[in-house]
Amino acid sequence: MLGKTRRLAVLAEGSFNATDAKTAVGVLRYRPEEVVAVIDSTRAGRSAQSCAGVGGEIPVVANLEGAAALEPNALLLGTAPQGGALPASWRAVVAEALMRGWDVLSGLHELLADDAELATLAAAKGCQILDVRRAPEGRPLAARRAADVDALVVLTVGSDCNTGKMTTALQLRDELRKKGANVAFVATGQTGIFVSDQGVAIDAVPSDFVAGVVEQLVCDAARDADIVLVEGQGALHHPAYSGVTMALLHGACPDSLVLCHQVGRTHLRISDAGPAPRIKSLSELVRDYERAASWMHPARVVGVSLNTMTVNEVEGRRAIEHAQQLTGLPVVDPIRSSADAIASVLLRRWEERRRDAASA
Amino acid sequence: MLGKTRRLAVLAEGSFNATDAKTAVGVLRYRPEEVVAVIDSTRAGRSAQSCAGVGGEIPVVANLEGAAALEPNALLLGTAPQGGALPASWRAVVAEALMRGWDVLSGLHELLADDAELATLAAAKGCQILDVRRAPEGRPLAARRAADVDALVVLTVGSDCNTGKMTTALQLRDELRKKGANVAFVATGQTGIFVSDQGVAIDAVPSDFVAGVVEQLVCDAARDADIVLVEGQGALHHPAYSGVTMALLHGACPDSLVLCHQVGRTHLRISDAGPAPRIKSLSELVRDYERAASWMHPARVVGVSLNTMTVNEVEGRRAIEHAQQLTGLPVVDPIRSSADAIASVLLRRWEERRRDAASA
Numbered sequence: 211m212l213g214k215t216r217r218l219a220v221l222a223e224g225s226f227n228a229t230d231a232k233t234a235v236g237v238l239r240y241r242p243e244e245v246v247a248v249i250d251s252t253r254a255g256r257s258a259q260s261c262a263g264v265g266g267e268i269p270v271v272a273n274l275e276g277a278a279a280l281e282p283n284a285l286l287l288g289t290a291p292q293g294g295a296l297p298a299s300w301r302a303v304v305a306e307a308l309m310r311g312w313d314v315l316s317g318l319h320e321l322l323a324d325d326a327e328l329a330t331l332a333a334a335k336g337c338q339i340l341d342v343r344r345a346p347e348g349r350p351l352a353a354r355r356a357a358d359v360d361a362l363v364v365l366t367v368g369s370d371c372n373t374g375k376m377t378t379a380l381q382l383r384d385e386l387r388k389k390g391a392n393v394a395f396v397a398t399g400q401t402g403i404f405v406s407d408q409g410v411a412i413d414a415v416p417s418d419f420v421a422g423v424v425e426q427l428v429c430d431a432a433r434d435a436d437i438v439l440v441e442g443q444g445a446l447h448h449p450a451y452s453g454v455t456m457a458l459l460h461g462a463c464p465d466s467l468v469l470c471h472q473v474g475r476t477h478l479r480i481s482d483a484g485p486a487p488r489i490k491s492l493s494e495l496v497r498d499y500e501r502a503a504s505w506m507h508p509a510r511v512v513g514v515s516l517n518t519m520t521v522n523e524v525e526g527r528r529a530i531e532h533a534q535q536l537t538g539l540p541v542v543d544p545i546r547s548s549a550d551a552i553a554s555v556l557l558r559r560w561e562e563r564r565r566d567a568a569s570a
Numbered sequence: 571m572l573g574k575t576r577r578l579a580v581l582a583e584g585s586f587n588a589t590d591a592k593t594a595v596g597v598l599r600y601r602p603e604e605v606v607a608v609i610d611s612t613r614a615g616r617s618a619q620s621c622a623g624v625g626g627e628i629p630v631v632a633n634l635e636g637a638a639a640l641e642p643n644a645l646l647l648g649t650a651p652q653g654g655a656l657p658a659s660w661r662a663v664v665a666e667a668l669m670r671g672w673d674v675l676s677g678l679h680e681l682l683a684d685d686a687e688l689a690t691l692a693a694a695k696g697c698q699i700l701d702v703r704r705a706p707e708g709r710p711l712a713a714r715r716a717a718d719v720d721a722l723v724v725l726t727v728g729s730d731c732n733t734g735k736m737t738t739a740l741q742l743r744d745e746l747r748k749k750g751a752n753v754a755f756v757a758t759g760q761t762g763i764f765v766s767d768q769g770v771a772i773d774a775v776p777s778d779f780v781a782g783v784v785e786q787l788v789c790d791a792a793r794d795a796d797i798v799l800v801e802g803q804g805a806l807h808h809p810a811y812s813g814v815t816m817a818l819l820h821g822a823c824p825d826s827l828v829l830c831h832q833v834g835r836t837h838l839r840i841s842d843a844g845p846a847p848r849i850k851s852l853s854e855l856v857r858d859y860e861r862a863a864s865w866m867h868p869a870r871v872v873g874v875s876l877n878t879m880t881v882n883e884v885e886g887r888r889a890i891e892h893a894q895q896l897t898g899l900p901v902v903d904p905i906r907s908s909a910d911a912i913a914s915v916l917l918r919r920w921e922e923r924r925r926d927a928a929s930a
Contacts, residue, residue, distance in 0.1 A: 293710075294709060354847060375705065413777050415777055417813055417815060417817060419747075420652070449714040449785075449821070450712040450779075451778065451817075452816050452817065453780050453813040454813060455816075456812050457813025487866075495624065506812070
């Protein structure tokens with residue numbers, strides 16, 4: 211798959227909108243030139259832009275047959291079901307893609323290349339199955355090595371899952387590059403990997419080695435970059451994912467944190483219909499993340515990234531002002547306006563760091 | 571292996587002492603009747619008791635040949651190398667055990683049953699390889715369900731790895747049973763599983779599902795018990811393992827925590843020769859564990875379990891008094907004296923809980 215120009219048909223059946231088709235939206239935002247069609251029979255005939263706010267005129271089609279006319283060479287699974295198993299209804303679609311000679315790119319926990327039926331089909335048709343959530347072979351154990359890198363390490367953290375941690379890191383990357391900074395992005399989840407062709411889906415790594423894997427990624431990235439932006443995962447207060455978040459926080463040893471929140475989200479998204487825990491206030495979240503970081507290496511929350519897409523522009527601006535007053539920090543919506551205010555803070559912190567190192 | 575009476579030869583080559591051979595010591599302490607010999611050529615001819623303070627007259631032998639006279643039917647790997655790979659020198663020993671028709675019980679991350687050479691050998695000889703660190707198939711996501719069980723959930727937590735979290739939980743189990751309480755023990759690591767024939771080695775579970783696995787174990791155990799004692803893992807301040815500890819804390823939603831520490835340990839044990847982080851004071855540890863728990867469900871540290879084996883009895887008593895003064899909590903060495911003082915607190919908390927539920 212590497213080296214080949216990707217022409218992707220992105221599967222987002224029944225859920226191609228701005229909030230539910232996380233992987234599809236990420237790939238459309240950052241690598242739209244590789245997408246030839248999105249598959250969602252409930253939205254066929256529309257443009258990607260009109261469904262999800264990204265992707266311009268890329269067409270939404272009803273099925274693989276509809277996508278075939280646009281000559282894709284790979285099917286990308288564009289949504290991530292909770293738990294990460296292959297839904298029964300997708301199996302036939304994946305098999306059909308392989309029958310058509312397309313590669314399959316998957317971020318599911320269930321590894322498609324290990325499925326005998328699908329693997330046999332792929333081999334027969336000469337296509338590849340790429341499971342980006344396959345855990346790496348190594349068993350590294352973290353030892354706070356990332357605290358010693360010269361680069362400024364930045365981690366995005368969240369009030370919940372799916373609040374814009376990857377998008378914020380990527381927008382900061384682009385903003386910092388515009389300012390001439392030498393920046394690396396470290397992907398830690400499937401969409402980040404699809405977007406950047408590197409990284410590890412840390413939620414699939416055996417828990418003993420998550421911090422160690424992150425430490426390696428950060429130390430490697432720091433060799434060639436001045437600022438390392440690490441994609442956050444989960445949330446410190448989420449019942450299912452707080453361990454992943456903690457391992458990331460202690461493996462990466464960031465200097466700076468950027469807190470990501472979606473306006474209007476009041477309760478954590480959990481897998482149950484039961485009562486979900488309330489999300490804490492932004493100032494409590496700042497305090498808790500800084501505390502948890504300090505158990506390994508001191509970090510400061512340097513800004514808040516607010517996803518305001520669920521409200522109109524006036525309400526969005528009001529939410530940003532309110533968050534600024536509450537936290538005393540720069541607050542941005544990196545999609546609706548720009549990540550500039552936080553990028554400037556990071557650049558300043560990097561320059562201070564370099565000056566301190568030079569004078570030491 | 572289940573159903574069969576185990577006659578174990580326990581491999582602890584070069585490290586059969588009270589601190590380094592964690593699995594061997596755990597099995598010898600809680601299931602000595604199943605051990606026929608310990609293998610350590612550097613201590614051959616001595617008794618288990620004289621080497622590790624457990625196991626009475628069980629002999630230490632030089633090799634498998636030496637153990638064979640005692641007619642074991644299984645080899646248990648009794649030490650856990652950091653990272654969990656099969657050391658090159660052990661491969662021949664495992665192969666020899668299988669050649670002799672013995673089963674092999676392993677707690678390594680590297681799964682021996684997936685090793686083609688060893689699996690073929692086992693099949694040819696009709697023996698079994700039991701990898702207790704194999705991750706379970708399911709992909710449960712935690713949703714704070716363990717907070718709603720009727721039982722009192724107790725988790726042991728530590729200042730570092732290898733400070734007595736499993737032993738404290740098992741001593742509390744035995745003490746509470748003596749007092750007539752209906753207690754369940756939930757094993758979360760390889761030694762705990764060998765000792766109790768149940769549980770999951772959570773450090774091998776993909777990080778997304780650790781809290782979910784723990785939640786299931788606790789909810790299952792709580793159906794038939796009044797007090798559920800959960801074996802702790804790692805430490806909240808350990809660079810490599812804090813994510814495992816966090817997932818356990820938030821998956822189990824304990825009411826009560828017991829903090830385990832080894833007297834004289836001043837720095838965390840990390841995988842490096844580099845400078846290890848200092849261990850915080852007991853009162854700081856109490857505060858941090860209660861804070862981290864509170865992000866999901868409020869918990870109190872109700873006692874401190876001090877492992878005083880590295881000092882003499884007088885110094886041990888002094889360390890216990892000092893810890894009592896510092897924390898204001900009951901402090902015990904559950905091996906040297908008894909876990910009674912903490913067991914009594916737990917029983918009282920369980921009775922209060924039952925009274926509150928009845929009057930509600």
